Amino acid sequence: MDLEQLNEELNNCKDVFEKKKVIFLGENGHGVSEIQKLKIKMIEYLHEHFGFNKIVFESGIGEIAIANHYKYHLSTKEFLMNSLYDVWHTKELFELFKIIQNRELTIFGMDIQYQNHYFHDSIFSIIENYDHGLANDFSYAEKTLDTISARIFMRKKMLLQKNRLDLIYCRVYILLKDMKKEIMLSQDICETTYTLILKAIENRMKILELCLMNFKMYSYYRDKYMFEHLSFLVNKWPEDKFIVWAHKGWLNEKSLGEFYSEKHKDSYHLGIYMKEGIIANNIGTPYKIKRHKKNSLENNLFSKNNNDIILESFESMDHQKWYNNELIEHESGEDKRKLIVSEQYDGIIGIRHVTPAKYINT
Numbered sequence: 001m002d003l004e005q006l007n008e009e010l011n012n013c014k015d016v017f018e019k020k021k022v023i024f025l026g027e028n029g030h031g032v033s034e035i036q037k038l039k040i041k042m043i044e045y046l047h048e049h050f051g052f053n054k055i056v057f058e059s060g061i062g063e064i065a066i067a068n069h070y071k072y073h074l075s076t077k078e079f080l081m082n083s084l085y086d087v088w089h090t091k092e093l094f095e096l097f098k099i100i101q102n103r104e105l106t107i108f109g110m111d112i113q114y115q116n117h118y119f120h121d122s123i124f125s126i127i128e129n130y131d132h133g134l135a136n137d138f139s140y141a142e143k144t145l146d147t148i149s150a151r152i153f154m155r156k157k158m159l160l161q162k163n164r165l166d167l168i169y170c171r172v173y174i175l176l177k178d179m180k181k182e183i184m185l186s187q188d189i190c191e192t193t194y195t196l197i198l199k200a201i202e203n204r205m206k207i208l209e210l211c212l213m214n215f216k217m218y219s220y221y222r223d224k225y226m227f228e229h230l231s232f233l234v235n236k237w238p239e240d241k242f243i244v245w246a247h248k249g250w251l252n253e254k255s256l257g258e259f260y261s262e263k264h265k266d267s268y269h270l271g272i273y274m275k276e277g278i279i280a281n282n283i284g285t286p287y288k289i290k291r292h293k294k295n296s297l298e299n300n301l302f303s304k305n306n307n308d309i310i311l312e313s314f315e316s317m318d319h320q321k322w323y324n325n326e327l328i329e330h331e332s333g334e335d336k337r338k339l340i341v342s343e344q345y346d347g348i349i350g351i352r353h354v355t356p357a358k359y360i361n362t
Helices: 003-011 014-019 033-050 061-069 076-083 091-102 118-127 132-150 155-178 180-187 191-210 215-236 256-263 297-302
Strands: 022-025 054-060 106-111 242-245 267-280 286-288 309-313 326-331 335-340 347-354
Touching: 003 014, 003 033, 003 309, 014 033, 022 033, 022 256, 033 091, 033 242, 033 267, 033 347, 054 061, 054 215, 061 076, 061 106, 061 118, 061 191, 076 091, 106 215, 118 132, 118 155, 118 191, 132 155, 132 191, 155 180, 155 191, 180 191, 191 215, 215 242, 215 256, 256 267, 267 297, 297 309, 297 326, 297 347
Parallel strands: 022 242, 022 267, 054 106, 054 242, 267 347
Antiparallel strands: 267 286, 309 347, 326 335
């Protein structure tokens, strides 16, 4: 990747970045080495030049809250693995988490989905000090939720389990809230971390509802809840600047970025697209990017010049501009989707050639 060229492109948008509080870094596929490297370089650039100091990931709100709290006591690998979904357990992200441990950067999560066993292990050890039976019930609820949500929308099974799981999570929430001061003191947990832990328990009850929905409604409400969590963080630190590492949206449902733009005018939404090469799917299997057609977003973006990296900011409302017209994009390099580019993004970065991300063995 030509990093000197990237810096030149970013410098052209200095005036834009300087005025914004929240920068959304979209993605067009999880398992793409060059996209991950580019986003890491952008985080460093925004941090060093404009003071962006908080990163919000599309990962579990409770998991990251706990991992960030212990980040100086964890190895970089543990910090990464405990914080993010498996799709980002890569050597590229390892480098980012090393940077986070060595700079004035704080990370947060905003997602409501079940992520891994880290949250369970942390909360179980706390609950067990007060109610051994409830701790075991919590383990049962977490295991059941993991099983159901991993197979996506096992509605019949969820209907049979929902009342019981709701009751368990309610009891856990009440215990954590009632014993808040004592637990914060004994575990050396700050107020913000504890608030996010409570929100994570609330999210468990929300995900029980979402598992009863069809995929479109699930996607809609998942993004709506992520927007609410992001808004909470932005409002809590009004003087700070945020970088959001997240998807753009599915099946043309309303996305996190759209929810945010409706309520706030302080954000810049940057899409990242690729021309050619090989990427990895969510389980790490490599596949080739499909060829782009003439009326595609990618074809229009990469027809500008032969640079390896291209950044285009959408400032003109002229309908002769390609980004103001409906085009086809290849989501994750293969799934076709129609969109008017300027309605979804404020700008786009293009990477000409990409390769699969390098996954870390657990």
